[in-house]
Amino acid sequence: MITKANNENYSQVKGLIIDTDLGNDIDDSLAMLVAYSLESAGECNILGVAVNKGNYYTALYADILNTFYGRSELEIGIARDGKTPNDGPFARAVAESKVDGEYKYPRSRTVFEMPAVDMYRKLLANAADDSVVIVSIGFLTNLAALLESGPDSYSELSGAELAAKKVSLLSVMAGNFSDVAKDECGNAGAEYNIRYDIPAAQTVCRHWPGETVFSGVEVGKQILYPARSIEDDFSWAEHHPVVDGYNLFKKMPYDRPTWDLTSVLYAVRPGDGYFDISRPGRVEVDDAGITHFKEKPHGTHKYLIVNPDKINDVKTLLVRLCSRNPETAQVCL
Template sequence: MHYKLFKNCFLPKLNKSILLAILVFSTLCSCTRHEEEMTCIPVIFDTDAGNDIDDVLAMQMLFNYEKAGKIDLLGITISKSNPYTIEYIDGYCRLNGRNDIPLGYAYNGVNPEDGNYLRQTIDTIIDGNKILFPQRSINNSIPEGYKLLRKMLAAQKDSSVVFIAVGPETNLARLLTSEPDEYSTLNGKSLIARKVKVLSVMAGRFDERVDHPEWNILQDLNAAQTTFKEWPTPIIASGWEIGTSILYPHQSILNDFPDSYKHPLCVSYKIYQRMPYDRETWDLTSVLQAIEPESNYFNLSEKGIITIDSIGQSIFSTSENGKYQYLIMQKEENIQTILKALVNQVTGKK
């Protein structure tokens, strides 16, 4: 009701102090609703950047979501056990204004090799200047990934954290089996159950036409088996077949970034494979689903259980008590809609 009308209708019956109290209460309620609507989604990102270039595209999506006020990126844990990954990610975070973002590392983990673009991008000099400026390295006492995860989760509200994992499940399994510590009196599984809302994971194959195990699963098979057996909250898995069907266009790498010739994402993309090539969007689809589930870019399977067998196959069984689902492509013509959303989010053109 308009204030003037409200005043004319009711002022004779209400003294000014009561009217003022009503107006203050109404304003407070409005502000509270506004704050609730504007609350950022707390997000944790676990990545094996360096094994594939799609991790960098996915990371840029998250930074752009954060710049738009959609998420609060709490920290990044690294599942590739190569020191250059720390430097690369630190430099990339600084590029996006997140100099102090917490980083965790899977010591004695998998994939210790350098990869195709980490060191090469760090060492790249263009126009007489480096393009990445990392300040942290393996020598800076980077915490264990699972310890950082415990610290971050313990500080969050219950059932609030969106956890995105796009590499081997090393840090996740270590978190699950962790004991109470200075951050929480809960063990890992109980801490996850209390704090995590959903795990969006790039893992597995759920297309019956493909009968070989998915790469992330195979890299740390024991960790994958532990994660899918013990994870206590809902899981949304983006299987190999989803990212394979949506290819990120190389034209975007060439044309959509200011000074693309020296942008670290574009340089890394060109180093990773010989151009021109369109890369699968495995990790990007996990990010898109995690942050924009309401957009319904994908269908979801029935709820059930995902089991990882002894050779790494992903086996899904429907179950009334199951909490796990996997993404299903709605129809082929929907690919262009999803691709546009991915490109817009990577490039920040939304």
């Protein structure tokens, strides 16, 4: 197995920060599994997890997943004004589930106090230039706060300056870039991750200083994670926190869109051709939360486009990444 300890090239791979509303939908949980497997393959170095859902159990569930996959040391930052503060359908239930009076899933901590913006500033300040990739699979609350942050004990640079200097790619699951997707989203086309914090989305789209690639709602909707995998491919674990969450989220069996998984996959493997890519341009978010893309030759924004011929290949890969047994499976993925 390739690990941080024995991979000579590990320090050369991109650092990955995951910003998630973990607990609102099950695809965030599956996206975390994709990241763990790609890190185990030596393709990225997960630096930390920022949670943008304003609920304690989001952070606790993130820690449970990290701990389950041997990453209890990862930083976890919390949003200052996290949206959707409700418990959600499964994170609390999984965190509080017990067997014989003991918690089913270990956790490394129960107190989460570090603001996500501080975590970002700390991690970016300590990173080499152009060495970090951020994947946003939830609201853009934390990234807007980073852009608006000023110099502090971590760095004399502003948040925008840190992002420009340290971050090579921002991979975002947000927006909709097809007429069909806009019609299906409702609310005049406002996609979920945009709709609940429109000002933050506007700030990031207007002011993020580097390359940004969007995976719109239409992408993950065309590539469904199969219920069969949840039922059959995780038998290596007597109990699994994502399998439990998947079963709680909706009545089984159901296939779920791979929205957030696509952004993680692209963030780590941007050159592998799993998706087609739009021409460069700019994404604008209006006051109703609708995303508008305008082609511009020197624009820093692009969006993913599903290649119908590759849907099955991408789905197969995502299933392999998610269901991989970290103790016995081969790392070559």
